Amino acid sequence: MTDTGLSDTLKKHKAFWDREPGTGPLLNMASVEGRSLYAPLQGVSIPLADGTILSTQGDPLTPDMIDPTLILNAEEFPAREDSHKTDGPLTVDDLFVTRAPFGKIPWVEAILGCPVVPRLDTGSIYSAPFLGAVELYDTIQSPEQSPWLDLLKAYTGALVEDSGGSYQIAQCLQRGPTDLTSAVLGHTRMCLALYDNPNELKALAEKCTETFIAVAKAQQSQVPALEGGFSNPFGVWSPGSVVRTQCDVASSISSDQYEEFFFPYDTEICKNFDYSVVHLHSGYLHHMDVFLKERYPTAVQVSLDTGSTPYTVSDLIPVFSRVLESKPLFVQGDMTREELDELLGALPSRGLYVSPRRIFDD
């Protein structure tokens, strides 16, 4: 990439964050065209540090079983062949090619103390709840005590070395305080704690928040800045530090409960970074207004649900329009060509990012 090309791309990305009139949208067609910006999570055989391939399930993985370099080399990464042929950062269309520490590992949950359990039949790695009661929140270890954090740092270091500046390194997949409290306690216990132990639940959410921030900062401190900024997992650069959080579990509680119990902690995460994105699902946007009231998060990302979700793209356009009145919006997911056209036609282009994962003909 030429210096002029880089400069233009960075300007477009800054304009996205600023929702500058007359700019946008950022359109990521890479997945549709088979040129994914990032390494996919599925279909990877996991090589272990002892030279074998992960072949048993049910027994927890431990950090000593994982050698980041082995996984890095095994992971399908479409830009690998290109990554050493360029002097500057790789882009696809107007977006940066990014890569993050292995997305199948639930890093923050592991650092909090959750056992990490592989399932070969589904290709997933789960975190299992481990905290017997919410009152035990104070027994959670500090992140510095966890060998998983050491492994994550080693993984990030390996990515930095492998990239050599050719691709951007994004934060690993980190779930936010709502999801983390559910992960360490179990979802049912978390829901009951809303009524039975509200203060302890808030204290647990605070612990999870501290760990989340420590994990994100530990990675960002290792990643070389690009013109003073960093890229997020969507391939968008920001002129400063950036964080992505999520609250999938908020889908099962009321907007008021989310706002009282968890939003303050998501806000705390966002305040620790210059730019922030909260990940939501299109089937569960009943708490969207909470995110639009305040400055944080500075952007919203919505993944389009399929299956039994009751909402179509047409249903979502009024919600998306409301978001774009005050914040940048990332929309990502499967859609038809008509739905893509509808999104691009109905929504203001400034501050809009659209990434179809697959496009269907009908």
Add this chain to the structure above:
Amino acid sequence: MDLDALAKMVLHGDHIGAEQWTVEALAETVEPKAIIDGALIPGMDEVGRRFKGGEYHLPEVLIAARAMKASLKHVRPLLSEADGPSIGRVVIGTVQGDLHDIGKNLVSMMLEGAGFEVLDLGVDVSPEAFVEAAEDEDTRLVCLSTLLTTTMPKIAETVKALDAAELRSGLKVMVGGAPVDQVFTDQIKADGYATDAPAAVELAKSLLGVGETS
């Protein structure tokens, strides 16, 4: 004693009050079946309506179900043959490879609240385990749940296993979970799918030909 009071305790998730009320009511010779039909089922019906309407969310359903169970544990052992069987035995579980239990638990609790006898097999349940549980002659319905797209094939596999065991003529199969839709349900030849827990209860009643509970 006022059965409405117990129904309200269920509705508001007061499990301590519900248990205490039930113990006192039974001591005063209130009929166990009257407690179920006059308080627990109407209470959980209202919980279902509020959940469907968006007024209640998962935590409210969980505390309501806890209150129902606190009462039911005193009532159930006192039910006699004369009170009649439950309206149907249901086997429910999350399919193999999936450890998510919330949707399944929700359906399980609401079915129990509607008067079904529920055998909850838990999560990560193999097709063979579903078949074994369904072989009980009282089983009238099997409910298969998943949250993951990657485990949807296990639903199909379980339906096939029930077919292979020649159990389908005597029971119905319902499926549910975020990635499931009617197209998938038709493809795997299940009997029905529901988008949420209250809809699952209605579908279960409909599939089994159960009228509105009295």
